[in-house]
Every structure is written in C-alpha cells, then in structure tokens.
Amino acid sequence: MSTTPDLTLWGAGTSRTIRAHWAMHELGLSYKVKPIGPRTGETKTAEYTRLNPRQKIPLLQDGDFCIGESAAIVAYLSRMYSTPERSLIPEATRDYAAWLEWCFFVVAELDSTSLYVMRRHRADALGHIYGVAPEVVAQAGQYFRQQLRHVEVALMDGRQFLMGDQFTSADLLLTTCLDWAITYGVDICDNAHPYLERIHGRDAYCRAQAANVPVAPITPVSATV
Ligand SMILES: N[C@@H](CCC(=O)N[C@@H](CS)C(=O)NCC(=O)O)C(=O)O
CATH class of the missing domain: 1.20.1050.10 (Glutathione S-transferase Yfyf (Class Pi); Chain A, domain 2)
Incomplete structure (x- = not known):
C-alpha cells in the first residue's frame, strides 16, 4: 500500500469488538477508536445509524468504506492488510x-x-x-x-x-x-x-485487551441486541 490507511474502529468492550482490535494489532495497523459500548444507546444515534444501519458494534471505517460483522471485519483486514511479514490468512x-x-x-x-x-x-x-x-x-x-x-x-x-x-x-x-x-x-x-x-x-492480544475498553458509562437501555 502506498498510502497510510485511514482506519476507524467503532466499538469496545465485547467478545465481538475485541476481534477487530486484535486483528489491527496483529497486522501492526494504526487506527482511531470510537469506543462506544453495547446497550448504551450509542449504537442507536443518527450519526452511527447512518454508518451502520444494523446498529451493532463493531464497525470498521476504512476511508469511505464501512464494514460490520466482527468476523467479516477480521477477514477483510486479513485480506487487505496482511504482508509477507505479518499475515493472518493462508495463501494457497x-x-x-x-x-x-x-x-x-x-x-x-x-x-x-x-x-x-x-x-x-x-x-x-x-x-x-x-x-x-x-x-x-x-x-x-x-x-x-x-x-x-x-x-x-x-x-x-x-x-x-x-x-x-x-x-x-x-x-x-x-x-x-x-x-x-x-x-x-x-x-x-x-x-x-x-x-x-x-x-x-x-503482544497483539494483550494490546487488544487494553484497547477493548468502552469509555462511556454503560447505562442499560431497553434495546435489543
Ligand atoms: N454478529 C455480530 C454481532 C454484533 C452484536 O450483536 N453486537 C452487540 C454487542 S456484542 C451490539 O452491538 N448490540 C447492540 C447494542 O449494544 O446497542 C458480530 O459478530 O459483529
């Protein structure tokens, strides 16, 4: 890649969100974090719903491209950003x-x-x-x-x-x-x-654990997941 990717990851604090954080760390990628948490109402805001109509975390923004579903994010990052030195996906x-x-x-x-x-x-x-x-x-x-x-x-x-x-x-x-x-x-x-x-x-696992912490207080609302 000739340009530095512009990556933003939405979501922290769950077994699904850590997958995306961890893949970023394994691949040595720099990214911004919007550490919104589950069932806080933060996935229901107009701003977030525009990005992710599914209203779930995690969500990855890569420039003007958005992708949700934790396993799809991990697969996308693996395919897009693996290098011969750091690869998360087999080639054959x-x-x-x-x-x-x-x-x-x-x-x-x-x-x-x-x-x-x-x-x-x-x-x-x-x-x-x-x-x-x-x-x-x-x-x-x-x-x-x-x-x-x-x-x-x-x-x-x-x-x-x-x-x-x-x-x-x-x-x-x-x-x-x-x-x-x-x-x-x-x-x-x-x-x-x-x-x-x-x-x-x-190392990447430990760094992902540290990154996977929601910042906003978790106030349960009657949302469904
Ligand atoms: N299959 C989805 C599940 C995502 C999901 O259910 N996320 C929950 C938190 S673990 C969520 O965002 N719930 C809505 C909310 O918290 O407002 C994935 O793996 O990304």
Missing part, C-alpha cells in the same frame, strides 16, 4: 478454504449457536430481555463442549494453531470464543489449554 487456495471453514465454524457453531444463546438466556446477561432459561443455557453449553471435539483433533500432536504453524485470524476468532466460554464456566477441551496459554502471550 485449499488452505484458504480450510481457513474459511474454521472461521464459519467458529462464528456459526461456537458463537451464534452456543455462546450467544447462553448470553441471551442467562439471568446475569440478557435474560431480562429474552427470558431466563437455565435448561437452554445448559444445553447450549453442552453443545459448545461437543463442538470443541473438532478443535481437540485439530490441535493434536503438538500442532500450534488451527492451520498448523501459522497463526491466522481463525485462531483469533476461536480464542475469543474460548475466552468467552471460560467466563461462562464452560469446560474447554484439553488441547485448548496450552493453545490458549500460547495465544494469551502474544
């Missing part, structure tokens, strides 16, 4: 397909079908909006645990990352789900423990 076509498979697996099976279902129905999370449902929460946790068998196999025989030796944005997405599961008291698979320890030691 079949490796790329396998990477894509992991990304969709994490988003569909671990995030949407398991953890977000737990979030919606936990008494200490969004149960006041969507209904407290302990049985649903327990089932979703069990489903998450079952799905992790694929991760257990992928990390067998000392494999460092999902794609082997290369840390990619699929690992970034997976880590956010493993961290999230741990906060919900869900057991993770055996091979994920040393894997997480390795990943938690990455």
